[in-house]
Amino acid sequence: MVNSDIDETSLAISPIERRNSLEKHLLTRPDPHDLKERHILLDTTVAPSLQAAHQELARQRTSDSLKKNLERRPDRDELVERNILPSLGTAPALQANALELEKHMRADSLEHKIQNRPQPEDLISQGILAEDEDPRA
Known part of the structure; x- marks a missing residue:
C-alpha cells in the first residue's frame, strides 16, 4: 500500500x-x-520557547487541584452518615440482594402494623381521638 x-x-x-x-x-x-x-x-497563544514550561505549569496546576480535592473528600463513615453510601456490612456482590431483602422486611413490618392497628372506636373510647375526628365519618 x-x-x-x-x-x-x-x-x-x-x-x-x-x-x-x-x-x-x-x-x-x-x-x-x-x-x-x-x-x-498546541492550541496556545504562548511563545514556542515557553510552551513546554506552560504545559508543565498547567499539568502541575491540575495535579495540585486534584490533590486538594482528594484531601477534602469526606471519608466513608461521613458518607454513610449522610445516607450517600449504604451502611450495609455485606460484600458488594450481595448488597443489591441485602437492600431488596431490607425493603421487603420493611414492607412486611408496615403491613403487619397496619393490620394490627386499633379501630377508631377503640381510640375514641380511650380518649385519643375525639368523636368529630373519626376518620370513617
Missing part, C-alpha cells in the same frame, strides 16, 4: 518538476485548526 502523503519524487528530476510536486503537496496539507484538533499542534 502506497502512502499518498509521502513525496516519492526522484531528486534527479528538474527543479521545476520538484517545485510543482512540492506545491501540489502544500495544497493538500491539513490546516492548523485540523492539526490542533488532532493534538499535533
Whole structure:
C-alpha cells in the first residue's frame, strides 16, 4: 500500500518538476485548526520557547487541584452518615440482594402494623381521638 502523503519524487528530476510536486503537496496539507484538533499542534497563544514550561505549569496546576480535592473528600463513615453510601456490612456482590431483602422486611413490618392497628372506636373510647375526628365519618 502506497502512502499518498509521502513525496516519492526522484531528486534527479528538474527543479521545476520538484517545485510543482512540492506545491501540489502544500495544497493538500491539513490546516492548523485540523492539526490542533488532532493534538499535533498546541492550541496556545504562548511563545514556542515557553510552551513546554506552560504545559508543565498547567499539568502541575491540575495535579495540585486534584490533590486538594482528594484531601477534602469526606471519608466513608461521613458518607454513610449522610445516607450517600449504604451502611450495609455485606460484600458488594450481595448488597443489591441485602437492600431488596431490607425493603421487603420493611414492607412486611408496615403491613403487619397496619393490620394490627386499633379501630377508631377503640381510640375514641380511650380518649385519643375525639368523636368529630373519626376518620370513617
